[in-house]
Protein backbone atom coordinates (compact mmCIF):
# COMPACT_ATOMS: atom_id res chain seq x y z
CA UNK A 1 0.00 0.00 0.00
CA UNK A 2 1.28 3.45 -0.92
CA UNK A 3 1.93 5.99 1.89
CA UNK A 4 2.64 9.63 1.09
CA UNK A 5 2.69 12.82 3.14
CA UNK A 6 0.96 16.12 2.39
CA UNK A 7 1.03 18.21 5.54
CA UNK A 8 -0.95 20.99 3.81
CA UNK A 9 -4.05 18.85 4.28
CA UNK A 10 -3.91 18.63 8.07
CA UNK A 11 -5.44 22.06 8.66
CA UNK A 12 -8.58 20.84 6.90
CA UNK A 13 -9.10 17.93 9.30
CA UNK A 14 -10.62 20.06 12.08
CA UNK A 15 -13.66 22.33 12.36
CA UNK A 16 -11.46 25.45 12.80
CA UNK A 17 -11.85 26.78 9.24
CA UNK A 18 -15.60 26.06 9.21
CA UNK A 19 -16.09 28.34 12.21
CA UNK A 20 -15.80 31.35 9.87
CA UNK A 21 -17.85 29.98 6.97
CA UNK A 22 -21.49 31.01 6.51
CA UNK A 23 -24.02 28.20 7.06
CA UNK A 24 -21.21 25.72 7.81
CA UNK A 25 -20.88 27.51 11.17
CA UNK A 26 -24.52 27.31 12.23
CA UNK A 27 -23.74 24.44 14.59
CA UNK A 28 -20.34 23.99 16.24
CA UNK A 29 -19.30 20.37 15.65
CA UNK A 30 -15.83 19.90 17.04
CA UNK A 31 -15.44 16.55 15.31
CA UNK A 32 -16.20 17.97 11.85
CA UNK A 33 -13.73 18.53 9.03
CA UNK A 34 -13.54 21.55 6.72
CA UNK A 35 -15.15 21.76 3.24
CA UNK A 36 -11.65 21.80 1.76
CA UNK A 37 -11.37 18.04 2.43
CA UNK A 38 -14.34 17.50 0.14
CA UNK A 39 -13.01 19.95 -2.44
CA UNK A 40 -9.64 18.18 -2.41
CA UNK A 41 -11.35 14.83 -3.10
CA UNK A 42 -13.52 16.28 -5.88
CA UNK A 43 -10.49 17.86 -7.56
CA UNK A 44 -8.37 14.72 -7.30
CA UNK A 45 -11.16 12.60 -8.77
CA UNK A 46 -12.19 15.26 -11.34
CA UNK A 47 -15.83 14.96 -10.22
CA UNK A 48 -18.14 17.61 -11.68
CA UNK A 49 -21.42 15.69 -11.57
CA UNK A 50 -22.89 12.53 -10.04
CA UNK A 51 -23.63 11.56 -6.43
CA UNK A 52 -21.52 12.13 -3.35
CA UNK A 53 -22.18 10.01 -0.25
CA UNK A 54 -21.12 10.60 3.36
CA UNK A 55 -22.19 7.65 5.57
CA UNK A 56 -20.94 9.42 8.78
CA UNK A 57 -22.09 12.90 7.74
CA UNK A 58 -21.90 14.68 11.14
CA UNK A 59 -23.00 18.31 10.84
CA UNK A 60 -23.22 18.01 7.05
CA UNK A 61 -19.91 19.44 5.79
CA UNK A 62 -19.75 17.02 2.84
CA UNK A 63 -23.42 17.51 2.02
CA UNK A 64 -23.30 21.31 2.03
CA UNK A 65 -20.07 21.37 0.03
CA UNK A 66 -21.55 19.00 -2.55
CA UNK A 67 -24.69 21.16 -2.76
CA UNK A 68 -22.57 24.29 -3.26
CA UNK A 69 -20.84 22.48 -6.16
CA UNK A 70 -24.17 21.45 -7.71
CA UNK A 71 -23.64 17.76 -6.98
CA UNK A 72 -26.29 15.35 -5.78
CA UNK A 73 -25.56 14.29 -2.18
CA UNK A 74 -26.73 11.61 0.25
CA UNK A 75 -25.80 11.53 3.93
CA UNK A 76 -26.45 9.38 6.98
CA UNK A 77 -25.63 9.80 10.62
CA UNK A 78 -26.77 7.82 13.64
CA UNK A 79 -27.20 10.95 15.77
CA UNK A 80 -30.45 12.92 15.39
CA UNK A 81 -28.56 16.11 16.37
CA UNK A 82 -26.14 15.63 13.46
CA UNK A 83 -29.02 14.81 11.09
CA UNK A 84 -30.91 17.94 12.20
CA UNK A 85 -27.83 20.13 11.64
CA UNK A 86 -27.15 18.62 8.21
CA UNK A 87 -30.75 18.83 7.02
CA UNK A 88 -31.32 22.40 8.16
CA UNK A 89 -28.01 23.63 6.70
CA UNK A 90 -28.72 21.97 3.34
CA UNK A 91 -32.36 23.05 2.85
CA UNK A 92 -33.52 25.74 0.41
CA UNK A 93 -35.69 28.45 2.01
CA UNK A 94 -37.88 30.80 -0.02
CA UNK A 95 -38.71 34.41 0.81
CA UNK A 96 -41.98 33.52 2.61
CA UNK A 97 -40.16 31.04 4.81
CA UNK A 98 -37.47 33.57 5.68
CA UNK A 99 -40.24 36.05 6.56
CA UNK A 100 -41.79 33.47 8.88
CA UNK A 101 -38.45 32.94 10.64
CA UNK A 102 -38.22 36.71 11.07
CA UNK A 103 -41.73 36.78 12.55
CA UNK A 104 -40.72 34.15 15.13
CA UNK A 105 -37.67 36.26 15.98
CA UNK A 106 -39.91 39.24 16.74
CA UNK A 107 -42.08 37.12 19.06
CA UNK A 108 -39.13 35.97 21.23
CA UNK A 109 -39.24 38.71 23.94
CA UNK A 110 -42.91 37.96 24.69
CA UNK A 111 -42.90 34.15 24.82
CA UNK A 112 -44.73 32.66 27.82
CA UNK A 113 -43.10 30.50 30.51
CA UNK A 114 -43.06 26.80 29.70
CA UNK A 115 -44.45 23.83 31.60
CA UNK A 116 -42.04 21.41 29.91
CA UNK A 117 -39.84 19.08 31.94
CA UNK A 118 -36.28 18.54 30.68
CA UNK A 119 -34.28 15.60 31.95
CA UNK A 120 -30.87 14.37 30.92
CA UNK A 121 -29.29 10.99 31.58
CA UNK A 122 -26.10 12.27 33.27
CA UNK A 123 -27.29 15.13 35.51
CA UNK A 124 -30.11 17.60 35.90
CA UNK A 125 -29.88 20.32 33.20
CA UNK A 126 -30.72 22.79 36.00
CA UNK A 127 -27.20 22.24 37.36
CA UNK A 128 -25.48 23.63 34.26
CA UNK A 129 -27.60 26.69 33.36
CA UNK A 130 -28.46 29.83 35.31
CA UNK A 131 -32.17 29.53 36.26
CA UNK A 132 -33.34 32.23 33.83
CA UNK A 133 -31.38 30.59 30.97
CA UNK A 134 -32.82 27.15 31.76
CA UNK A 135 -36.34 28.63 31.74
CA UNK A 136 -35.59 30.60 28.56
CA UNK A 137 -34.49 27.42 26.75
CA UNK A 138 -37.71 25.65 27.72
CA UNK A 139 -39.92 28.58 26.83
CA UNK A 140 -38.34 28.68 23.36
CA UNK A 141 -38.52 24.88 23.05
CA UNK A 142 -42.26 24.97 23.72
CA UNK A 143 -42.89 27.84 21.29
CA UNK A 144 -40.94 25.98 18.58
CA UNK A 145 -43.06 22.86 19.14
CA UNK A 146 -46.10 24.92 18.16
CA UNK A 147 -44.67 26.02 14.77
CA UNK A 148 -46.57 24.26 11.97
CA UNK A 149 -44.13 24.41 9.04
CA UNK A 150 -41.77 21.44 9.66
CA UNK A 151 -38.87 23.05 7.78
CA UNK A 152 -39.04 26.23 9.88
CA UNK A 153 -39.55 24.22 13.04
CA UNK A 154 -36.34 22.28 12.31
CA UNK A 155 -34.38 25.47 11.63
CA UNK A 156 -35.57 27.06 14.89
CA UNK A 157 -34.75 23.88 16.79
CA UNK A 158 -31.23 23.88 15.38
CA UNK A 159 -30.83 27.54 16.37
CA UNK A 160 -31.96 26.61 19.88
CA UNK A 161 -29.71 23.58 20.42
CA UNK A 162 -26.77 25.41 18.85
CA UNK A 163 -26.75 28.02 21.66
CA UNK A 164 -26.70 25.46 24.49
CA UNK A 165 -22.92 25.72 25.11
CA UNK A 166 -23.09 29.55 25.06
CA UNK A 167 -25.86 29.83 27.63
CA UNK A 168 -24.58 27.18 30.03
CA UNK A 169 -21.90 27.17 32.72
CA UNK A 170 -20.14 24.05 31.47
CA UNK A 171 -17.46 23.33 28.93
CA UNK A 172 -17.05 20.42 26.56
CA UNK A 173 -13.67 19.05 27.58
CA UNK A 174 -12.63 16.24 25.23
CA UNK A 175 -15.26 13.56 25.78
CA UNK A 176 -16.83 15.02 28.94
CA UNK A 177 -19.00 17.94 30.04
CA UNK A 178 -17.37 19.80 32.93
CA UNK A 179 -19.05 22.46 35.08
CA UNK A 180 -17.14 25.75 35.05
CA UNK A 181 -18.77 28.16 37.49
CA UNK A 182 -16.50 31.03 36.34
CA UNK A 183 -17.87 30.84 32.81
CA UNK A 184 -20.01 33.78 31.67
CA UNK A 185 -23.28 32.48 30.27
CA UNK A 186 -25.03 34.66 27.71
CA UNK A 187 -28.79 35.20 28.36
CA UNK A 188 -30.75 32.60 26.38
CA UNK A 189 -33.05 34.89 24.45
CA UNK A 190 -30.19 37.19 23.48
CA UNK A 191 -28.07 34.26 22.22
CA UNK A 192 -31.05 32.85 20.32
CA UNK A 193 -31.89 36.19 18.70
CA UNK A 194 -28.28 36.68 17.59
CA UNK A 195 -28.11 33.19 16.16
CA UNK A 196 -31.36 33.56 14.25
CA UNK A 197 -30.33 36.96 12.84
CA UNK A 198 -27.11 35.44 11.59
CA UNK A 199 -28.96 32.51 10.01
CA UNK A 200 -31.39 34.87 8.25
CA UNK A 201 -28.50 36.99 6.99
CA UNK A 202 -26.65 33.91 5.66
CA UNK A 203 -29.80 32.71 3.91
CA UNK A 204 -30.37 36.08 2.28
CA UNK A 205 -26.78 36.67 1.20
CA UNK A 206 -24.89 33.36 0.97
CA UNK A 207 -27.22 30.43 0.33
CA UNK A 208 -26.97 28.46 -2.93
CA UNK A 209 -30.42 27.20 -3.92
CA UNK A 210 -29.67 23.95 -5.72
CA UNK A 211 -30.78 20.31 -5.32
CA UNK A 212 -31.26 19.59 -1.61
CA UNK A 213 -29.09 16.72 -0.32
CA UNK A 214 -30.95 13.74 1.16
CA UNK A 215 -29.90 13.36 4.79
CA UNK A 216 -31.40 10.66 7.01
CA UNK A 217 -30.74 8.98 10.29
CA UNK A 218 -29.00 5.73 9.41
CA UNK A 219 -26.28 3.29 10.26
CA UNK A 220 -23.11 3.28 8.15
CA UNK A 221 -22.80 -0.46 8.86
CA UNK A 222 -26.05 -1.14 7.05
CA UNK A 223 -26.86 1.49 4.44
CA UNK A 224 -30.31 1.59 2.84
CA UNK A 225 -28.78 2.16 -0.61
CA UNK A 226 -28.55 0.12 -3.79
CA UNK A 227 -25.20 -1.29 -4.96
CA UNK A 228 -23.06 1.10 -7.05
CA UNK A 229 -25.14 4.16 -6.11
CA UNK A 230 -22.39 6.66 -5.17
CA UNK A 231 -19.75 8.11 -7.49
CA UNK A 232 -17.59 9.39 -4.66
CA UNK A 233 -17.60 8.98 -0.87
CA UNK A 234 -16.04 11.57 1.43
CA UNK A 235 -16.34 10.74 5.10
CA UNK A 236 -14.81 10.53 8.56
CA UNK A 237 -15.95 7.90 11.05
CA UNK A 238 -15.57 8.39 14.83
CA UNK A 239 -11.95 8.10 15.96
CA UNK A 240 -10.79 5.39 18.37
CA UNK A 241 -10.60 7.82 21.28
CA UNK A 242 -13.33 6.88 23.75
CA UNK A 243 -15.40 9.94 22.85
CA UNK A 244 -19.09 9.16 23.26
CA UNK A 245 -21.01 11.61 21.06
CA UNK A 246 -24.23 10.92 22.99
CA UNK A 247 -22.59 12.39 26.09
CA UNK A 248 -20.89 15.35 24.40
CA UNK A 249 -24.13 16.25 22.58
CA UNK A 250 -26.42 14.79 25.25
CA UNK A 251 -27.94 18.09 26.38
CA UNK A 252 -28.74 18.97 22.77
CA UNK A 253 -30.27 15.52 22.16
CA UNK A 254 -32.37 15.54 25.30
CA UNK A 255 -33.68 19.08 24.67
CA UNK A 256 -34.59 18.08 21.11
CA UNK A 257 -36.57 15.03 22.19
CA UNK A 258 -37.49 15.98 25.80
CA UNK A 259 -36.80 12.35 26.52
CA UNK A 260 -34.17 11.15 28.97
CA UNK A 261 -33.73 7.77 27.28
CA UNK A 262 -32.75 9.14 23.85
CA UNK A 263 -29.02 9.30 24.65
CA UNK A 264 -28.91 5.66 25.72
CA UNK A 265 -30.87 4.62 22.65
CA UNK A 266 -28.54 6.43 20.19
CA UNK A 267 -25.46 5.15 22.06
CA UNK A 268 -26.65 1.58 21.52
CA UNK A 269 -26.75 2.18 17.75
CA UNK A 270 -23.45 4.08 17.43
CA UNK A 271 -20.21 2.76 16.06
CA UNK A 272 -18.38 1.33 19.06
CA UNK A 273 -15.50 3.76 19.52
CA UNK A 274 -15.82 3.92 23.33
CA UNK A 275 -15.83 1.45 26.24
CA UNK A 276 -17.53 -1.78 25.19
CA UNK A 277 -17.84 -5.39 26.27
CA UNK A 278 -15.87 -8.39 25.04
CA UNK A 279 -16.56 -9.76 21.60
CA UNK A 280 -15.86 -13.26 20.23
CA UNK A 281 -12.26 -13.45 18.90
CA UNK A 282 -13.53 -14.59 15.49
CA UNK A 283 -15.29 -11.21 15.11
CA UNK A 284 -12.02 -9.27 15.44
CA UNK A 285 -10.72 -8.49 11.92
CA UNK A 286 -7.48 -10.47 11.30
CA UNK A 287 -5.40 -7.31 10.68
CA UNK A 288 -6.02 -6.16 14.26
CA UNK A 289 -4.68 -9.29 15.95
CA UNK A 290 -4.25 -9.73 19.73
CA UNK A 291 -4.88 -6.09 20.64
CA UNK A 292 -8.46 -6.48 19.46
CA UNK A 293 -9.01 -9.47 21.73
CA UNK A 294 -7.25 -8.12 24.83
CA UNK A 295 -8.77 -4.62 24.62
CA UNK A 296 -12.48 -4.94 23.75
CA UNK A 297 -12.90 -1.36 22.56
CA UNK A 298 -10.25 -1.97 19.89
CA UNK A 299 -11.86 -5.22 18.72
CA UNK A 300 -15.35 -3.72 18.64
CA UNK A 301 -14.18 -0.58 16.86
CA UNK A 302 -12.48 -2.45 14.01
CA UNK A 303 -15.28 -4.99 13.77
CA UNK A 304 -17.72 -2.10 13.20
CA UNK A 305 -15.34 -0.35 10.80
CA UNK A 306 -15.02 -3.53 8.79
CA UNK A 307 -18.82 -3.61 8.36
CA UNK A 308 -18.76 0.04 7.27
CA UNK A 309 -15.98 -0.65 4.75
CA UNK A 310 -17.99 -3.53 3.28
CA UNK A 311 -20.91 -1.15 2.80
CA UNK A 312 -18.63 1.50 1.30
CA UNK A 313 -17.37 -1.01 -1.23
CA UNK A 314 -20.89 -2.24 -2.04
CA UNK A 315 -22.48 1.18 -2.63
CA UNK A 316 -19.51 2.74 -4.42
CA UNK A 317 -19.70 2.81 -8.19
CA UNK A 318 -17.08 0.80 -10.03
CA UNK A 319 -14.13 3.11 -10.62
CA UNK A 320 -15.21 5.35 -7.71
CA UNK A 321 -13.16 6.31 -4.68
CA UNK A 322 -13.75 6.82 -0.98
CA UNK A 323 -11.77 9.51 0.87
CA UNK A 324 -11.83 8.68 4.58
CA UNK A 325 -10.28 10.95 7.22
CA UNK A 326 -9.04 9.20 10.36
CA UNK A 327 -6.55 9.65 13.20
CA UNK A 328 -4.28 7.12 14.85
CA UNK A 329 -4.69 6.45 18.56
CA UNK A 330 -3.08 5.39 21.79
CA UNK A 331 -5.42 3.15 23.79
CA UNK A 332 -4.36 2.06 27.29
CA UNK A 333 -0.75 2.69 26.26
CA UNK A 334 -1.04 0.71 23.01
CA UNK A 335 -0.18 2.65 19.85
CA UNK A 336 -2.75 1.78 17.18
CA UNK A 337 -2.05 2.60 13.52
CA UNK A 338 -5.71 2.97 12.64
CA UNK A 339 -4.96 4.28 9.13
CA UNK A 340 -2.80 1.29 8.20
CA UNK A 341 -5.27 -1.20 9.65
CA UNK A 342 -8.15 0.36 7.71
CA UNK A 343 -6.10 0.41 4.51
CA UNK A 344 -5.20 -3.27 5.00
CA UNK A 345 -8.80 -4.24 5.68
CA UNK A 346 -9.92 -2.34 2.57
CA UNK A 347 -7.40 -4.28 0.47
CA UNK A 348 -8.60 -7.60 1.89
CA UNK A 349 -12.15 -6.54 1.00
CA UNK A 350 -11.05 -5.93 -2.60
CA UNK A 351 -10.35 -2.19 -2.75
CA UNK A 352 -7.04 -0.57 -3.62
CA UNK A 353 -5.90 1.73 -0.85
CA UNK A 354 -3.45 4.53 -0.32
CA UNK A 355 -2.66 6.60 2.79
CA UNK A 356 -1.99 10.34 2.60
CA UNK A 357 -0.66 11.58 5.94
CA UNK A 358 -2.00 15.11 6.53
CA UNK A 359 -0.98 15.89 10.11
CA UNK A 360 1.63 14.67 12.57
CA UNK A 361 1.80 15.46 16.26
CA UNK A 362 3.29 14.10 19.44
CA UNK A 363 0.91 12.73 22.11
CA UNK A 364 2.08 12.88 25.73
CA UNK A 365 0.97 9.48 27.05
CA UNK A 366 3.05 9.40 30.22
CA UNK A 367 5.68 8.11 30.65
CA UNK A 368 6.15 8.09 26.85
CA UNK A 369 5.71 10.53 24.00
CA UNK A 370 4.17 8.93 20.93
CA UNK A 371 3.92 10.14 17.35
CA UNK A 372 0.30 10.33 16.23
CA UNK A 373 -0.85 11.19 12.74
CA UNK A 374 -4.08 11.94 10.92
CA UNK A 375 -4.54 10.77 7.38
CA UNK A 376 -6.83 10.48 4.43
CA UNK A 377 -7.20 6.91 3.26
CA UNK A 378 -8.16 6.74 -0.40
CA UNK A 379 -9.92 3.48 -1.22
CA UNK A 380 -10.71 2.69 -4.81
CA UNK A 381 -13.18 0.17 -6.21
CA UNK A 382 -11.84 -1.15 -9.47
CA UNK A 383 -13.83 -3.11 -12.03
CA UNK A 384 -11.71 -6.23 -11.61
Ligand SMILES: C[S@@+](CC[C@H](N)C(=O)[O-])C[C@H]1O[C@@H](n2cnc3c(N)ncnc32)[C@H](O)[C@@H]1O
Pocket residue numbers: 029031032033034055056057058059060061062076077078079082218219220221235236237238239245269270271
Ligand atom coordinates in the same frame (compact mmCIF):
# COMPACT_ATOMS: atom_id res chain seq x y z
C1 LIG B 1 -15.97 12.42 12.89
S1 LIG B 1 -17.72 12.67 12.92
C2 LIG B 1 -18.07 13.16 11.24
C3 LIG B 1 -17.95 14.64 11.07
C4 LIG B 1 -18.26 15.13 9.68
N1 LIG B 1 -17.20 14.80 8.73
C5 LIG B 1 -18.47 16.66 9.69
O1 LIG B 1 -17.73 17.39 9.01
O2 LIG B 1 -19.35 17.12 10.42
C6 LIG B 1 -18.34 11.02 12.98
C7 LIG B 1 -19.85 10.91 12.95
O3 LIG B 1 -20.20 9.52 12.92
C8 LIG B 1 -21.48 9.39 13.54
N2 LIG B 1 -21.74 7.96 13.80
C9 LIG B 1 -21.39 7.19 14.86
N3 LIG B 1 -21.80 5.93 14.67
C10 LIG B 1 -22.43 5.89 13.47
C11 LIG B 1 -23.05 4.85 12.71
N4 LIG B 1 -23.13 3.61 13.17
N5 LIG B 1 -23.56 5.17 11.50
C12 LIG B 1 -23.51 6.45 11.02
N6 LIG B 1 -22.95 7.47 11.71
C13 LIG B 1 -22.40 7.19 12.91
C14 LIG B 1 -21.37 10.30 14.75
O4 LIG B 1 -22.66 10.66 15.23
C15 LIG B 1 -20.57 11.48 14.17
O5 LIG B 1 -21.45 12.50 13.74
